[in-house]
Amino acid sequence: xxxxxxxxxxxxxxxxxxxxxxxxxxxxxxxxxxxxxxxxxxxxxxxxxxxxxxxxxxxxxxxxxxxxxxxxxxxxxxxxxxxxxxxxxxxxxxxxxxxxxxxxxxxxxxxxxxxxxxxxxxxxxxxxxxxxxxxxxxxxxxxxxxxxxxxxxxxxxxxxxxxxxxxxxxxxxxxxxxxxxxxxxxxxxxxxxxxxxxxxxxxxxxxxxxxxxxxxxxxxxxxxxxxxxxxxxxxxxxxxxxxxxxxxxxxxxxxxxxxxxxxxxxxxxxxxxxxxxxxxxxxxxxxxxxxxxxxxxxxxxxxxxxxxxxxxxxxxxxxxxxxxxxxxxxxxxxxxxxxxxxxxxxxxxxxxxxxxxxxxxxxxxxxxxxxxxxxxxxxxxxxxxxxxxxxxxxxxxxxxxxxxxxxxxxxxxxxxxxxxxxxxxxxxxxxxxxxxxxxxxxxxxxxxxxxxxxxxxxxxxxxxxxxxxxxxxxxxxxxxxxxxxxxxxxxxxxxxxxxxxxxxxxxxxxxxxxxxxxxxxxxxxxxxxxxxxxxxxxxxxxxxxxxxxxxxxxxxxxxxxxxxxxxxxxxxxxxxxxxxxxxxxxxxxxxxxxxxxxxxxxxxxxxxxxxxxxxxxxxxxxxxxxxxxxxxxxxxxxxxxxxxxxxxxxxxxxxxxxxxxxxxxxxxxxxxxxxxxxxxxxxxxxxxxxxxxxxxxxxxxxxxxxx
DNA sequence: GACCATTTATTTTTT
DNA sequence: ATAAATGGTC
Numbered sequence: 150x151x152x153x154x155x156x157x158x159x160x161x162x163x164x165x166x167x168x169x170x171x172x173x174x175x176x177x178x179x180x181x182x183x184x185x186x187x188x189x190x191x192x193x194x195x196x197x198x199x200x201x202x203x204x205x206x207x208x209x210x211x212x213x214x215x216x217x218x219x220x221x222x223x224x225x226x227x228x229x230x231x232x233x234x235x236x237x238x239x240x241x242x243x244x245x246x247x248x249x250x251x252x253x254x255x256x257x258x259x260x261x262x263x264x265x266x267x268x269x270x271x272x273x274x275x276x277x278x279x280x281x282x283x284x285x286x287x288x289x290x291x292x293x294x295x296x297x298x299x300x301x302x303x304x305x306x307x308x309x310x311x312x313x314x315x316x317x318x319x320x321x322x323x324x325x326x327x328x329x330x331x332x333x334x335x336x337x338x339x340x341x342x343x344x345x346x347x348x349x350x351x352x353x354x355x356x357x358x359x360x361x362x363x364x365x366x367x368x369x370x371x372x373x374x375x376x377x378x379x380x381x382x383x384x385x386x387x388x389x390x391x392x393x394x395x396x397x398x399x400x401x402x403x404x405x406x407x408x409x410x411x412x413x414x415x416x417x418x419x420x421x422x423x424x425x426x427x428x429x430x431x432x433x434x435x436x437x438x439x440x441x442x443x444x445x446x447x448x449x450x451x452x453x454x455x456x457x458x459x460x461x462x463x464x465x466x467x468x469x470x471x472x473x474x475x476x477x478x479x480x481x482x483x484x485x486x487x488x489x490x491x492x493x494x495x496x497x498x499x500x501x502x503x504x505x506x507x508x509x510x511x512x513x514x515x516x517x518x519x520x521x522x523x524x525x526x527x528x529x530x531x532x533x534x535x536x537x538x539x540x541x542x543x544x545x546x547x548x549x550x551x552x553x554x555x556x557x558x559x560x561x562x563x564x565x566x567x568x569x570x571x572x573x574x575x576x577x578x579x580x581x582x583x584x585x586x587x588x589x590x591x592x593x594x595x596x597x598x599x600x601x602x603x604x605x606x607x608x609x610x611x612x613x614x615x616x617x618x619x620x621x622x623x624x625x626x627x628x629x630x631x632x633x634x635x636x637x638x639x640x641x642x643x644x645x646x647x648x649x650x651x652x653x654x655x656x657x658x659x660x661x662x663x664x665x666x667x668x669x670x671x672x673x674x675x676x677x678x679x680x681x682x683x684x685x686x687x688x689x690x691x692x693x694x695x696x697x698x699x700x701x702x703x704x705x706x707x708x709x710x711x712x713x714x715x716x717x718x719x720x721x722x723x724x725x726x727x728x729x730x731x732x733x734x735x736x737x738x739x740x741x742x743x744x745x746x747x748x749x750x751x752x753x754x755x756x757x758x759x760x761x762x763x764x765x766x767x768x769x770x771x772x773x774x775x776x777x778x779x780x781x782x783x784x785x786x787x788x789x790x791x792x793x794x795x796x797x798x799x800x801x802x803x804x805x806x807x808x809x810x811x812x813x814x815x816x817x818x819x820x821x822x823x824x825x826x827x828x829x830x831x832x833x834x835x836x837x838x839x840x841x842x843x844x845x846x847x848x849x850x851x852x853x854x855x856x
Numbered sequence: 857g858a859c860c861a862t863t864t865a866t867t868t869t870t871t
Numbered sequence: 872a873t874a875a876a877t878g879g880t881c
Contacts, residue, residue, distance in 0.1 A: 214870045242871045342871050771872045
């Protein structure tokens with residue numbers, strides 16, 4: 150099929166066009182929020198194909214989320230007029246999983262290896278702690294896992310870690326933990342998320358022929374959200390591209406909000422160094438938001454010192470002011486949001502899916518849910534527990550994993566007594582010991598154990614094994630969905646669920662039904678025998694990806710999950726010191742700046758209308774605490790703000806002087822401002838008014854009211 | 857092995 | 872406030 154090349158370039162601005170047409174040297178696109186980043190990526194891929202510069206199978210495009218990958222694929226197909234299965238667009242993790250299915254055997258991995266999610270990891274970590282007699286108060290599994298993850302992201306294996314840190318009190322223990330953790334993973338033929346990346350890099354470094362294969366295959370490499378790449382991802386990409394140098398990375402340092410997870414925005418600078426002939430294109434025109442929103446956001450982000458610098462501008466109309474609402478407490482804040490949302494829906498006919506409410510922490514969603522519910526506003530919450538993390542879904546998937554990968558000890562142990570079969574911890578312990586002693590997989594030890602033991606639970610174990618063998622047959626002969634149904638019904642799982650007096654039983658059953666439907670769908674798309682692909686999908690998908698065409702619902706989510714989305718109307722709630730910026734980020738400048746970027750990301754999601762909400766007091770962990778408006782609000786230019794809401798502190802209320810700094814006051818003439826300094830033991834105050842500047846007052850006589 | 861009481865720890869989390 | 876994890880008892 151022929152595609153009109155000039156048509157592809159038609160609706161692009163000069164910078165976008167350059168990014169699409171550029172050839173010959175590495176390319177870095179610094180794309181501001183709403184500047185058409187995805188557009189550039191999709192058009193570039195389509196352009197590569199349309200001009201004949203590349204075959205679909207020679208292109209690798211990596212993203213961070215399945216959702217982004219899916220969107221990109223669909224948009225490219227739309228441009229090209231048909232679907233290209235040979236075109237590889239996927240997340241880093243899915244790409245790595247695929248590579249390892251193909252070549253993992255070179256590192257001793259079974260083709261059917263399992264992928265552990267966070268819950269599985271934690272379960273395994275706890276096991277390790279128990280075996281190592283680690284005091285979980287002093288060394289919480291989550292902390293140990295964090296260290297391990299860090300090590301993996303820096304490509305440090307257990308031996309190297311041990312050699313480096315054996316003498317260190319904490320890290321010496323981490324080292325032992327790391328070694329055992331990896332050993333258990335290997336024994337289970339399992340990998341965690343970091344392993345997928347780690348082992349691909351290892352594969353590339355130790356087996357040049359594999360690297361060469363992929364270098365020849367993927368002659369064009371494109372990376373989305375480049376600011377979010379970690380050390381190991383960067384090295385992977387670099388290895389793939391350093392020979393042909395046909396690489397295009399797209400990112401925005403101002404939207405780097407995952408550095409606490411290992412993302413290293415320094416890779417942007419590193420790219421400059423490793424590919425000195427790089428062509429840099431800046432996309433600075435924003436097509437998404439009104440001028441007021443852009444002005445407020447740009448002003449905020451300009452307060453960051455560590456940035457590459459970009460000037461975002463827009464030709465859009467000024468639009469409405471950014472609303473700052475001062476509420477008495479979180480309840481009143483939620484009521485305001487609910488009331489406003491209702492008005493937008495009914496009065497102004499904004500469709501619900503064009504409205505979003507963002508917060509810093511999940512804990513904040515509860516009041517909002519209650520108030521929205523009370524106002525009969527349809528809404529959906531994203532994040533929190535993902536579909537595949539739900540207990541009942543994980544249980545059922547564990548059955549599938551156990552038969553697909555006999556070595557998967559974690560899965561076997563998970564389901565051995567679910568539903569209850571009278572096989573308890575004692576039995577599991579004994580079988581485990583046996584498996585260790587004979588160095589055989591857990592499932593094999595189970596079989597052996599029934600042969601050697603009489604009485605006790607051995608008959609029940611026998612029954613369990615028989616059931617699993619049967620399940621394997623069903624899977625082989627009738628496919629995934631049939632096997633899931635078998636595991637659900639014939640095991641007695643569903644009966645137990647129905648009998649339980651749990652109030653969520655109904656919901657759980659619906660989830661299982663949804664899982665079955667997904668299995669059927671997968672079979673239709675990929676074929677009945679494709680268990681591995683199904684399990685991979687299940688492990689690598691988050692519920693954010695499933696966020697179905699969330700039609701007819703207002704979206705609630707954390708600021709982190711808001712990245713990459715856009716809405717007509719956006720509310721950011723909890724704009725208070727300690728929440729945004731979060732208290733844990735006040736210790737150093739880099740984390741404070743990341744909080745500012747987080748706020749920036751949230752603000753730039755809004756197309757037409759932006760609300761920032763502040764509560765004067767808030768219940769945190771059950772205790773009522775006075776709150777101060779976020780410094781980020783005072784960093785916005787007052788000309789594009791509209792301050793509304795109740796006065797939330799009584800007149801004359803004077804907190805002690807340590808907590809006065811940062812407090813908001815209202816001045817008869819200057820309007821709202823924040824206290825920036827307390828002088829002479831509280832007798833004088835320096836107050837900063839947005840757009841006016843700093844003013845000094847005698848506290849007693851100042852015409853100020855606390856907000 | 858199951859159940860109830862007490863204790864404990866709560867940032868964000870694309871995969 | 873809350874939920875999960877632990878520890879004791881039956």
